[in-house]
Amino acid sequence: MKATEELRNEHKGIELMLKVLETVARRIESGKRIPAADLDSICEFFTVFVDACHHGKEETILFPRIEKSGISLSDSTTQVALDDHIEGRRLVKKLKACFEDYKVGKPGASQSVASSSKAVVSLFERHIKLEDNIIFPMASEAMSVGMDDSLLLEFVKFEAEKLGPGRHDGFHNMLKRLKDAYPQQVKEKTTRIKRP
Numbered sequence: 001m002k003a004t005e006e007l008r009n010e011h012k013g014i015e016l017m018l019k020v021l022e023t024v025a026r027r028i029e030s031g032k033r034i035p036a037a038d039l040d041s042i043c044e045f046f047t048v049f050v051d052a053c054h055h056g057k058e059e060t061i062l063f064p065r066i067e068k069s070g071i072s073l074s075d076s077t078t079q080v081a082l083d084d085h086i087e088g089r090r091l092v093k094k095l096k097a098c099f100e101d102y103k104v105g106k107p108g109a110s111q112s113v114a115s116s117s118k119a120v121v122s123l124f125e126r127h128i129k130l131e132d133n134i135i136f137p138m139a140s141e142a143m144s145v146g147m148d149d150s151l152l153l154e155f156v157k158f159e160a161e162k163l164g165p166g167r168h169d170g171f172h173n174m175l176k177r178l179k180d181a182y183p184q185q186v187k188e189k190t191t192r193i194k195r196p
Contacts, residue, residue: 003062003139003143004062004136006152006155010054013049013172014054015124016179017042017046018125019179020179021120023183024038024039025113025114025117025118027182028102028113028114029114034102038181039099042178043092043096044174045171045174046092046120047096048163048167049171051088051092053163058131061155062139066135066139066142077134077135078135080130091123094116095117098113
């Protein structure tokens with residue numbers, strides 16, 4: 001199924017950013033300074049690309065389509081995914097506040113960044129496993145080629161509206177730049193967030 005394959009590819013980009021975040025948090029905790037622009041880029045990736053675009057595709061297109069199609073996911077499975085999205089927003093907002101404290105040198109900010117980063121990484125890693133291993137395979141199995149094509153077209157339209165022209169490639173370039181800037185724990189080659 002092409003539509004869920006696109007979402008899986010986006011997950012690979014998200015996983016790469018989680019590794020960057022882990023490296024950044026370790027550096028901050030060890031007393032190294034991280035440029036404010038890099039911290040802002042990480043937050044932008046999570047709020048715009050992950051939440052508004054990626055989670056938006058799932059919440060407004062995929063999950064309702066799953067429900068309409070009669071795919072036999074339990075209500076609790078999709079509800080857990082939706083609850084994860086809500087919790088992810090809360091955790092990223094907290095991470096952003098910790099980054100702001102760090103930028104102005106607030107005492108204890110380094111430890112707050114470290115614990116907040118761990119919470120973000122833990123939630124998103126678990127969430128990606130739920131979708132990749134349960135939700136997407138069932139959706140792929142149940143949807144016809146025509147349904148899949150329709151879903152993919154809706155994704156393209158949604159992304160164009162949420163991100164605008166060139167932003168997708170901009171996020172890909174951001175990932176590459178941050179991966180190169182924080183290579184200690186990020187050893188995989190850059191994962192391109194594939195477009196249909």
